[in-house]
Amino acid sequence: MSSLDELHLTEEPSFEELQNQIRTLTNLRNTHQATLLSLRSTKSLKDHISTVSASSSQTKTPISSSLQISDKNLNDILLTRSAELSKDHQEWTQEALSRMTGLSKFTVTDPSSSRDLTGIRIEVMADGKFGTPYYLFLKPYDETPKPTPEDPSPEEVPSTTHLILHRHTIPAYFIQPLNVLAEKHLPPPPQMQNLDRFVRDVRHFLVLHYLRRSRLTHIKDEVTQNLPDLNSDSDDAHTPNIYVSEFLMDPEARLVEIHWLDINDIHSSIKRQAWIALTEKGGIEGLIVKEDNQRILHMEMQIKGDDWVRGTTDSMDWTSGLFKRLRWPSHPL
Template sequence: MSSPPVPASPSDAGSSDGPDVEELQKQIRELTKIRNERQAELLSLRSTHTLKHALDTASSQTIKTSVPNPDGSEDPLQIEDTNLNTILLKQAADLTADKEAWDQEALYRMAGLTSFEVQDPAPNGGKLQGIRIEVMADGKFGTPYYIFLKPYDTTPKPTPSEPFPEKTSSSTHVTIHRHTIPSYFLGSLNSLAEKLLPAPPRLQNLDRLVRDMRRILILHYLRADHLAQVKAKVTENLPQNHPTPSEIPPIYISEFTVDPEARLAEVEWLDSQSFGVKRLGWIALNEEGGAEGIIVKQDGKRVLPMELKIKGNWVRGEADKMSWIDGLFDRLEWAIDT
């Protein structure tokens, strides 16, 4: 007589090659997510198709109503009104088109460059091509800059036979008409225009001019933003603003000024225990925000150890980048002990 089969122990069941429950649950969640996404796309397509189909097939029927007179006869005046459904559908389509246009404009503005056409307000002024350049830092837009272009004047020079030639304009070449670029970048703009917007018949490269000018403006905005943060820290640590004046060292940073181009910063240290003896420093920055030159003087003599501390022990080439400004305030304070 054979013995009954022995049931499998829990340890034996766990060692079987059955499917992994966690893996199956993960696959189910992924498939559910894909199904929900497809359903949302299907609903969107259906609503779009319904709106377009209704606009295409909406009839131009009118509702005619007669206004009865007090004696019961109908007034020959008839009031006509367009189908309200058609009006609502048309308004919905217009709103959709407006939103798409707004989204497209927002996308262009996020790219930082927008081109548009405006009318020259001057007498007999024609169409102008406008270019808006926008820069941002820390998620905030700065002041936009504008460049307005007009067609290149190709009017021939007066001659004895034709002293008053007819005015003509180029259909392919443009020149800068007006702009809001800061005055300290006027040299850069004129140089780019001379190089990239030559007179006919030479080819122009407007895209390159706009890109190069935008790069100059972005670097300026970033330099100014970084230096403004340093200036804010200096202001916070002045004796009149410090929460614990007793912790202020005898020599402290009393002033930090930046030029409009954000290429030169002037620093002043004040020694409160030596009858107001001052140290003056100048920090010149390159276009990328790196250290181009540092000079510190006291009593008309340079303080070289202090200059080296301000520059810091950077790997070769790293002091030429914008990140050099990030720790500038700490290095300015650390250099005081020299």
């Protein structure tokens, strides 16, 4: 026997080494299996596994101290879970792409007619948080010819170039501007349509609405967090005698109503109220502050802020620090 053969024989692993390698690989496989299985609800997995294991008479392979399952069923579950994880990843990727672009287009089937609809997904975001997406569904314009004596029931002819708004998830208080934009940018044939402009204009007023609502909701939360505890006997030096008791806004976030109360006289007949009308961009369109039906001009100026003459109130910038400016002064300025 040559020295090369001897060297080759001496480098082959021993039986004990092979057993150790097999045990190591088996433990590694079991660890990965347990990790995959734990990616979903552990309880539902154990329930499913115990049901499958009870009906199987095959040899059991231990996965963990509390989990027993057959090799065949284990492979089936791992394949199923892998497919689910892959599908979840694809859905997550699609969700991320939709949010990155702000607008996305897709095709769905109308269950009532089995025809394809054009779907538009619109994303809105404020303060780094995404809101609930809105959806528009458009169907082909109906170009079916009118019935005639020769053809009383003409075959339906969907347009290949023109669309019409079919369904949507836009709030009801935006129906009027939505219909106006649809009439403007999606006219019937033979006029040209501009779907891109229609979708972008719709997204524009939805984003502005979300920004207004987000800013006003933040102020409303400040008001709620700073309401005095009227049942407490302790005096809070930080609570003004006259405090903001209510901060209300309409669904469009275009009208704000504010109420003040005197902490020392909750049931007082004196009414202190303010109304703020907002523009689409969130600026102040109108502002009235009254105390017993008398207009309080110094409070109106205080709410607007010091920079209102520089155009700050033309956008949402005026809302910065608004809660502090809502403090009712003890004496007129």
